[in-house]
Amino acid sequence: MVREILIVFAALFCEAGEARTETAQKAVHLGNLIFTDDVLFTVSARSALQCASQCLSVKGCLTFTYTQPSSQSTSCRGHTSVMTSDSTNQTAPGSSFYSFACDSSNLQTEFVLYQNARIRHTNLYVVNRPTLDECQAACITEPQCRSVDYNPTTLHCNVQDVTPLDEPDKWQLGGHDYDYYQRACA
Numbered sequence: 001m002v003r004e005i006l007i008v009f010a011a012l013f014c015e016a017g018e019a020r021t022e023t024a025q026k027a028v029h030l031g032n033l034i035f036t037d038d039v040l041f042t043v044s045a046r047s048a049l050q051c052a053s054q055c056l057s058v059k060g061c062l063t064f065t066y067t068q069p070s071s072q073s074t075s076c077r078g079h080t081s082v083m084t085s086d087s088t089n090q091t092a093p094g095s096s097f098y099s100f101a102c103d104s105s106n107l108q109t110e111f112v113l114y115q116n117a118r119i120r121h122t123n124l125y126v127v128n129r130p131t132l133d134e135c136q137a138a139c140i141t142e143p144q145c146r147s148v149d150y151n152p153t154t155l156h157c158n159v160q161d162v163t164p165l166d167e168p169d170k171w172q173l174g175g176h177d178y179d180y181y182q183r184a185c186a
Helices: 048-057 133-142
Strands: 006-016 018-027 033-035 039-043 063-067 076-079 090-093 095-100 107-114 117-119 125-127 147-151 154-162 169-171 179-185
Touching: 006 076, 018 048, 033 063, 033 076, 033 095, 039 048, 048 063, 048 076, 107 133, 117 147, 125 133, 133 147, 133 154, 133 179
Parallel strands: 117 179
Antiparallel strands: 006 018, 018 095, 033 090, 039 076, 063 076, 063 095, 107 179, 117 169, 125 154, 147 154, 147 179
């Protein structure tokens, strides 16, 4: 079975004065369903973009279901996990499932920079004294790598298999010398 995933929009969210964009991917194979597993919130939303913004503003939200307002169902439901066809669901015509989580097969060799940010205590391994390019190259050659923390002063590189969406409690903005680089998703 082929799983088709379409990139449909980017949502902008501000956290601690920092702006960031995240790409929500529509999972076509999970359309016309709403999920009851790991529900974080249920709210009304006028659009999929508004639902995405709501998900980004709630700590731990990785995925969401948006239902067209003309339907009888609640229009926006956020979840703390990625859903599959095996997840508990109900038929809901007009519903679409979106994920901010990137499948490892869609990871690119480009990185998105978040200045003065890092994820603490999530290292696959540490590379000592590399340049930024060497740090990013170490990530690209590691199949599990999704991001790196890099300190340009000490040349310290943390290679990681997580993003802030995976470890929201370990995400830090400000107060240190690290920059966070997350692999872009196709």
